[in-house]
Structures are given as C-alpha cells and as structure tokens.
Amino acid sequence: MKWYEEIKNTDGQGVVVSSRVRLARNLARYNFPSHCSEGDARGVIQEIAKVVEESQDLTGKLLRMEEVRQLDKVVMMEKHLISPLFINSHLPGALYVTEDEDLSIMVNEEDHLRIQSMMAGDHLQKALEKADALDSILEEHLMYAFNSQLGYLTSCPTNVGTGMRASYMVHVPALESTGQFQYILEAIGKFGLTVRGIYGESSDALGSMFQISNQVTLGISEQEILDNLSAVTRQIVKQELVVREQLLKEKYSELEDAVFRSYGLMRYARVLTAKEAMTLLSDLKLGIELGVLKTKQAMTMNIYTLMMSIQPASLQKMESRSMSVQERDMARAEYIRKNLPEIIGG
Amino acid sequence: MKWYEEIKNTDGQGVVVSSRVRLARNLARYNFPSHCSEGDARGVIQEIAKVVEESQDLTGKLLRMEEVRQLDKVVMMEKHLISPLFINSHLPGALYVTEDEDLSIMVNEEDHLRIQSMMAGDHLQKALEKADALDSILEEHLMYAFNSQLGYLTSCPTNVGTGMRASYMVHVPALESTGQFQYILEAIGKFGLTVRGIYGESSDALGSMFQISNQVTLGISEQEILDNLSAVTRQIVKQELVVREQLLKEKYSELEDAVFRSYGLMRYARVLTAKEAMTLLSDLKLGIELGVLKTKQAMTMNIYTLMMSIQPASLQKMESRSMSVQERDMARAEYIRKNLPEIIGG
Numbered sequence: 196m197k198w199y200e201e202i203k204n205t206d207g208q209g210v211v212v213s214s215r216v217r218l219a220r221n222l223a224r225y226n227f228p229s230h231c232s233e234g235d236a237r238g239v240i241q242e243i244a245k246v247v248e249e250s251q252d253l254t255g256k257l258l259r260m261e262e263v264r265q266l267d268k269v270v271m272m273e274k275h276l277i278s279p280l281f282i283n284s285h286l287p288g289a290l291y292v293t294e295d296e297d298l299s300i301m302v303n304e305e306d307h308l309r310i311q312s313m314m315a316g317d318h319l320q321k322a323l324e325k326a327d328a329l330d331s332i333l334e335e336h337l338m339y340a341f342n343s344q345l346g347y348l349t350s351c352p353t354n355v356g357t358g359m360r361a362s363y364m365v366h367v368p369a370l371e372s373t374g375q376f377q378y379i380l381e382a383i384g385k386f387g388l389t390v391r392g393i394y395g396e397s398s399d400a401l402g403s404m405f406q407i408s409n410q411v412t413l414g415i416s417e418q419e420i421l422d423n424l425s426a427v428t429r430q431i432v433k434q435e436l437v438v439r440e441q442l443l444k445e446k447y448s449e450l451e452d453a454v455f456r457s458y459g460l461m462r463y464a465r466v467l468t469a470k471e472a473m474t475l476l477s478d479l480k481l482g483i484e485l486g487v488l489k490t491k492q493a494m495t496m497n498i499y500t501l502m503m504s505i506q507p508a509s510l511q512k513m514e515s516r517s518m519s520v521q522e523r524d525m526a527r528a529e530y531i532r533k534n535l536p537e538i539i540g541g
Numbered sequence: 542m543k544w545y546e547e548i549k550n551t552d553g554q555g556v557v558v559s560s561r562v563r564l565a566r567n568l569a570r571y572n573f574p575s576h577c578s579e580g581d582a583r584g585v586i587q588e589i590a591k592v593v594e595e596s597q598d599l600t601g602k603l604l605r606m607e608e609v610r611q612l613d614k615v616v617m618m619e620k621h622l623i624s625p626l627f628i629n630s631h632l633p634g635a636l637y638v639t640e641d642e643d644l645s646i647m648v649n650e651e652d653h654l655r656i657q658s659m660m661a662g663d664h665l666q667k668a669l670e671k672a673d674a675l676d677s678i679l680e681e682h683l684m685y686a687f688n689s690q691l692g693y694l695t696s697c698p699t700n701v702g703t704g705m706r707a708s709y710m711v712h713v714p715a716l717e718s719t720g721q722f723q724y725i726l727e728a729i730g731k732f733g734l735t736v737r738g739i740y741g742e743s744s745d746a747l748g749s750m751f752q753i754s755n756q757v758t759l760g761i762s763e764q765e766i767l768d769n770l771s772a773v774t775r776q777i778v779k780q781e782l783v784v785r786e787q788l789l790k791e792k793y794s795e796l797e798d799a800v801f802r803s804y805g806l807m808r809y810a811r812v813l814t815a816k817e818a819m820t821l822l823s824d825l826k827l828g829i830e831l832g833v834l835k836t837k838q839a840m841t842m843n844i845y846t847l848m849m850s851i852q853p854a855s856l857q858k859m860e861s862r863s864m865s866v867q868e869r870d871m872a873r874a875e876y877i878r879k880n881l882p883e884i885i886g887g
Contacts, residue, residue: 448871452811459809463886465798525794541808541878 198297199274201315202497209484210432211317212364212404212499215275216326219349219358220308220333221340227350228286228303236286236303243302246336247291253332255293257302263290266517269508273394275313277301298329305350306358308333317428319361319421327417345413353410357417362408363428364393364499368481369438370431371403379431386427387411393473393502402473402502407431443485454482461535466521467528472505476531490536501534544643545620547661548843555830556778557663558710558750558845561621562672565695565704566654566679567686573696574632574649582632582649589648592682593637599678601639603648609636612863615854619740621659623647644675651696652704654679663774665707665767673763692759699756703763708754709774710739710845714827715784716777717749725777732773733757739819739848748819748848753777789831800828807881812867813874818851822877836882847880 202212221227222242225235240259247253260268260281271277276296281288281304291300301309310333312326340348347358354360370376380390393404407428409420442450457478461467467475480498482488496504503509505527511518514526548558567573568588571581586605593599606614606627617623622642627634627650637646647655656679658672686694693704700706716722726736739750753774755766788796803824807813813821826844828834842850849855851873857864860872 448812448867452874455809455811456806459805459807460802461805463801463805463808465801466794521794528798 196295197500198295198313198315199500199503200496202499203316209480210365210367210435211428212315212366214314214317214319214322215362215364215406216312216319216322217360217362218308218310218326218330219306219347219354219360220310220330221348221350222307223338223340225307227340228284228305228307229350231286231303233287236288239307240287240289240302242337243289243291243300243308243333246333250332250336253291253329255291255298258290258292260284260288260290266508266511270512273503273506273509276311278304278309280304298325300329300333306354317363319363319425323359323361323417323421354412356413356415357420359412359417359420360408361421361424362406363424364404364406365428365431365435366402366404366477366480367431367435368403368477369442370435371400373438373442375434375438376405379434383407383427384410386423387415388424388427401470402477404473404477404502439481439485443487450485451487454478454485454487455540458482458488458535458538461528461531462541463532464528466524467505467531468524469506469527472527472531473502476502476505479535489539491539492536494536495534501531504534505530542641543846544641544659544661545846545849546842548845549662555826556711556713556781557774558661558712560660560663560665560668561708561710561752562658562665562668563706563708564654564656564672564676565652565693565700565706566656566676567694567696568653569684569686571653573686574630574651574653575696577632577649579633582634585653586633586635586648588683589635589637589646589654589679592679596678596682599637599675601637601644604636604638606630606634606636612854612858616858619849619852619855622657624650626650644671646675646679652700663709665709665771669705669707669763669767700758702759702761703766705758705763705766706754707767707770708752709770710750710752711774711777711781712748712750712823712826713777713781714749714823715788716781717746719784719788721780721784722751725780729753729773730756732769734770734773747816748823750819750823750848785827785831789833796831797833800824800831800833801886804828804834804881804884807877809878810874812870813851813877814870815852815873818873818877819848822848822851825881835885837885838882840882841880847877850880851876 222239225231225239244257247257268277268282272279272282274296276292276299277290281301284303286303288304289302297313299311310326310329312322314322342348346356349355349358367376370379383390387410389408389410391406392400393402393406407424409424457475461475476498479488483490504513507523510523510526510530518526568585571577571585590603593603614628618625618628620642622638622645623636627647630649632649634650635648643659645657656672656675658668660668688694692702695701695704713722729736733756735754735756737752738746739748739752755770803821807821822844825834829836850859853869856869856872856876864872
C-alpha cells in the first residue's frame with residue numbers, strides 16, 4: 196500500500212494530512228551538483244547503485260531519470276516524490292524509491308542525495324526515524340561531505356548543518372476561508388518556519404493545503420527542529436479546529452450550503468480545472484470531517500489521494516493518453532464523479 | 542387543471558411559454574378609478590357581482606379584495622392574476638377568476654375592468670377569443686364607456702381604442718446569455734412593442750423570461766395588434782432557436798457543463814434566493830429542451846409552474862407559515878430539490 200493511501204480523512208480531524216522529512220547529503224569525493232560535471236554526476240549515481248545492489252536493507256528500486264518518460268516524471272512530482280528542479284535538471288539523475296513510495300532518494304538534485312521519508316498523518320518523529328535509518332545505511336557505504344563544526348555540507352547554505360527539512364502538510368479550509376491563515380503566514384517566519392502551497396514554493400494555495408516546514412538547519416538539532424515545527428503546527432491545528440467549531444455553531448446554514456453546493460458541482464460538472472477541483476475536494480474533505488456531509492459508502496480513495504490523482508500528468512497517466520487542457524478538464528470531472536461517494540440528502 | 546399546468550417544457554421548443562390578452566374596460570356611469578369615490582368603486586363591484594350571479598356563462602367566483610389576506614394577494618400577483626398596482630390600491634377592488642385561472646377580471650385597478658385571458662404556449666388567437674367571449678357577456682349587461690371615434694375609453698390614453706394589450710411570455714436563455722437579446726430590446730420599440738421582465742415593468746429579467754407586448758392600442762384593430770406581435774415574436778423565437786443550435790454545435794461542452802452544474806446546484810444547495818433559483822431553473826428548462834439533460838421520470842410540474850411556486854409568497858402559502866428571508870431561501874432549496882426530476886448521468 197502506498198503511504199498516502201493510509202491517509203484518513205478523519206485522522207486528527209484531518210487537519211494534518213501528512214508528515215515529511217528530507218535530508219540533504221553530498222558525497223565528499225565529488226563536486227556538488229551546482230558545479231559538478233556530467234561525469235561526476237554519473238559517478239554519484241554509480242555509487243548509489245552499488246549500495247542499493249549490495250545492501251539487503253534497501254528494497255526499493257533505482258530509476259535512471261534519463262530512462263523515465265517526461266509524463267512519468269511529472270506524475271512523480273505531483274506525488275511529491277521529486278521536485279520541479281529535478282525534472283528540469285541538466286545533470287543525469289536517479290531516483291531510489293520504495294514500493295510504498297514512503298522512502299526515496301533524489302540523486303543529483305540540488306545536492307547529491309535528497310533522502311525523503313513521508314508518512315500519512317501526524318507522524319513526523321517516525322518519518323525522521325525512517326529517514327535516519329536509510330541515512331545510516333547509506334553512510335556505512337558512502338563518504339559524506341561533513342564538517343565537524345558545521346555538520347553536513349550542502350549546496351545551499353540554508354541547508355547546512357542537519358541538512359534536514361521537516362514539513363507537515365496541513366488542510367486548513369476554515370482558517371483560510373475566514374482570512375485568518377493570512378495572519379499565521381505573516382507570523383510564522385518568526386519561528387524559523389515557512390509556509391508553501393501544496394506544489395512548492397511559488398504555487399498557489401490549492402485546496403487550502405499548505406506545507407509548513409523549517410527554514411533553519413544550522414545550530415539546532417534535528418530534534419529541536421521537529422519539536423519547534425510540531426509545537427507551532429499543533430497551534431495551527433488547534434486554531435483551525437476552533438474556527439471549524441465556530442462555523443458549525445454560528446454559520447451552520449452557510450457552511451452546509453457551501454459544502455453541499457461543492458458536492459453538487461463535483462457530482463454534475465462536466466468540466467473541472469485542477470484549481471477548481473482542488474477547492475471542491477477541499478470542501479468535501481471539510482464537510483465529511485465535520486459530519487455535515489454523510490457518505491453512504493466508503494470512498495474509493497482518500498481525498499488527498501484523489502487530489503493528487505486529478506493533477507494533469509497523473510490524469511493522463513491514468514488514461515494512458517496525452518490530452519489537451521480541455522480534454523483533461525473533462526476527464527477530471529468524469530474521474531471525480533466516478534470516485535465521489537454518494538451522500539445522504541441529495 | 543390550472544392553465545399554467547398545461548405548459549409543456551418542450552412546447553415549440555419551449556420558447557413561447559404562454560399567451561395573454563388583456564382588455565381594459567370602464568363603465569360609463571361611474572368615474573374612472575383614478576378619480577372615482579369609494580362609493581363609485583363599490584357600485585362597480587356591485588354591478589359585476591350582479592352579472593356574475595345572473596349569468597349562466599360566468600362560472601368563476603368573485604373575490605372581494607378586502608377579504609383576501611395580504612399573502613394571498615401576493616400569491617395572485619406571483620401567478621400574474623393581479624398587478625402590484627392592484628394590491629396597493631386605496632379603492633375597494635374585486636377579482637373574478639375561473640377555477641383554471643385562465644380567465645379573470647380585476648375590478649377597480651387602473652380601469653374599472655381588466656379582463657384577462659391566459660393560455661399555455663403560443664395561443665394568442667385563442668386567448669383573444671376567450672377574452673372577447675367574456676367581454677361580450679359582460680357587455681350584454683353593462684354599459685361600457687365607448688366613443689365611436691376613439692373606441693373604448695380608458696384611464697390611461699395609451700390604452701384607448703381597443704383597450705387591448707396582448708403579450709407573450711418567452712424564454713430566451715440562449716439569446717440572453719450571448720448578449721443578443723439586448724439588441725432585440727433596443728429594436729423592438731420600432732414595432733410598437735415593449736419588453737418587460739417576468740414580474741412587471743421594473744423587474745429584472747429573471748430566469749431569461751420576458752413578456753413581449755403591444756404598446757399601441759389606438760388606430761389599429763385587435764387582429765392587427767395580434768398579427769404584429771405574433772410576427773415579431775416568431776422572429777425572436779427563430780433567433781433563439783438559431784443560437785441554441787449554434788451552442789449545441791459549437792459550444793456543446795460549455796453548454797453541457799453549464800446546465801449540469803445548474804442541475805447539481807439545485808440538487809444539493811441548501812439555500813437558494815429566488816433570483817438564483819430562477820436562473821438555475823432556466824438552465825434546467827434549456828437543458829431539457831435541448832436534450833442535454835435527460836430526465837429519468839416526468840416532472841411533478843412544468844418548470845414555469847415551478848418558477849411561480851418558488852416566489853416568496855407562493856412558497857409561504859405552500860408552507861402555511863410566514864417565513865424570514867433566510868427561512869424562505871432554505872425552504873426554496875428544499876422545495877426545488879423535491880420537485881427536481883432525476884437525470885441520467887449523475
């Protein structure tokens with residue numbers, strides 16, 4: 196089972212969707228990717244391939260990105276397995292990935308290695324443990340670029356130290372719709388944290404989904420980073436739940452109307468852009484979690500998985516054909532319709 | 542069966558919803574309503590009451606407006622039986638109305654008598670015949686204010702002559718959505734015709750429903766008025782059908798999406814204003830008529846009847862209680878949901 200298939204729509208009221216830990220590592224023997232030759236890059240891949248081959252503990256497979264079709268690369272990006280930067284890299288790259296897609300390593304992205312661990316729900320500690328375990332296996336075979344004073348050395352100075360970035364994906368429709376998330380966005384920098392949309396730095400806040408992650412990696416331990424991120428996120432979750440309660444108590448009629456309308460549009464629309472679909476699915480998630488929408492049967496997949504499935508590349512991959520924007524919007528509407536649970540009160 | 546229950550959603554592709562003829566008459570022995578005393582007004586009612594009582598041909602009933610509750614008056618207005626002016630009149634008034642509501646007489650509105658004949662679909666000629674028949678019966682018993690040169694005398698000079706106003710209610714969503722109805726509105730005055738919304742002179746164009754009627758009543762025969770109105774309306778109908786064909790051929794995907802979305806909103810919204818509901822019902826009417834929406838069963842009532850039923854007073858009458866605006870919007874959403882046919886492709 197893929198890690199994201201384990202996401203529950205009601206997990207901790209569904210606010211914390213997933214936890215992710217990423218470790219940046221570089222091999223001491225090679226120039227860092229921003230300055231390395233193609234030969235260096237191939238050397239790095241070769242080293243990783245050897246470890247993957249030799250180690251009993253590494254059960255995933257190593258994909259050479261040169262052999263991966265462009266569409267499949269974008270699908271990987273839509274699943275948060277790889278970054279946009281990685282797709283467009285001029286260097287040869289590779290991706291180590293487990294069957295569950297919960298553990299992965301981008302080879303030759305901004306750093307030689309980007310170890311990533313993802314888990315459904317609020318399990319950052321566990322995600323870190325899994326990333327650390329993978330890191331330890333690699334370290335047995337590889338010589339990392341490490342400085343006893345600075346810690347792990349990375350291409351970008353902001354990653355030096357632990358080389359760790361930890362993040363939560365949170366779903367905060369109540370805070371967003373009432374405009375309160377704006378204040379959180381403005382304040383969060385003070386805690387050494389940063390907020391981005393579901394698809395990276397510059398992306399819009401699609402479906403009220405946000406990634407909250409640490410900015411600082413230097414002079415602070417991995418555990419401190421996690422504790423800080425968890426504490427702040429816990430506050431955000433608390434606020435989201437307070438506002439949800441307020442909506443239920445004070446604006447029930449509007450809330451009910453809004454989530455039912457969104458459901459109705461998904462049930463009947465014939466054309467849906469990814470952006471609109473994300474908003475509607477966000478409303479569905481909120482409605483189900485608050486008990487305003489009562490489903491008649493279990494969903495074919497959780498809403499987060501559905502959100503990823505309707506992204507442009509994933510949709511084309513599923514349909515096994517290249518589609519125009521208009522064709523995608525129609526296929527998306529149909530796909531959502533098919534995977535929408537029936538609800539009581541139609 | 543009420544006359545409007547006979548409206549078919551597909552009648553002549555549903556563009557001409559109904560036909561109406563109204564005759565303005567005054568009794569020679571009394572001052573006209575704008576200048577008459579309460580005693581005069583009661584005298585007029587008395588005369589009509591006597592005719593209704595004595596004539597075998599008049600099977601309807603005569604309601605004294607003083608005895609009609611305010612809510613019921615507004616319901617009558619929403620059904621186009623009486624005018625807003627009539628509700629707010631300071632004079633004692635009465636309403637003669639048949640069981641089917643197809644023939645009626647407002648007593649002491651702007652004129653002593655406003656005879657009205659309404660029919661489903663494009664049947665102006667028949668509506669005129671029925672109004673004329675009623676008029677003839679009345680004329681046997683009453684002395685009308687009539688001038689051999691001018692014709693029937695009326696309170697407002699624009700009604701002098703035949704005293705007739707004929708009108709069609711048309712549903713032109715395609716012309717309206719493409720902005721082409723605006724040109725028709727501007728040109729129609731040249732033909733001595735005028736266009737109003739479904740609820741009178743100042744009302745917005747709700748649900749793409751418009752009344753097209755003659756402005757001129759003097760120096761032209763009843764038949765000429767009808768022929769002129771019919772000819773122009775036939776042109777409008779033709780244009781509407783041309784644009785519908787264009788939408789089907791050239792913008793099928795957008796059209797399909799739009800009508801399905803409107804259906805989805807009606808199926809699931811919990812709060813609906815009258816204005817929004819009219820727009821959604823208009824889309825439903827268009828969708829069914831074009832075969833884009835395929836219903837699984839016959840509708841409980843035609844869409845025009847549904848449009849009248851969800852007006853504020855009619856809704857409260859049906860629920861037998863006075864409701865706040867918010868309560869009405871919720872009751873309206875529920876009522877539409879209950880009366881919405883199931884469609885194929887949910």
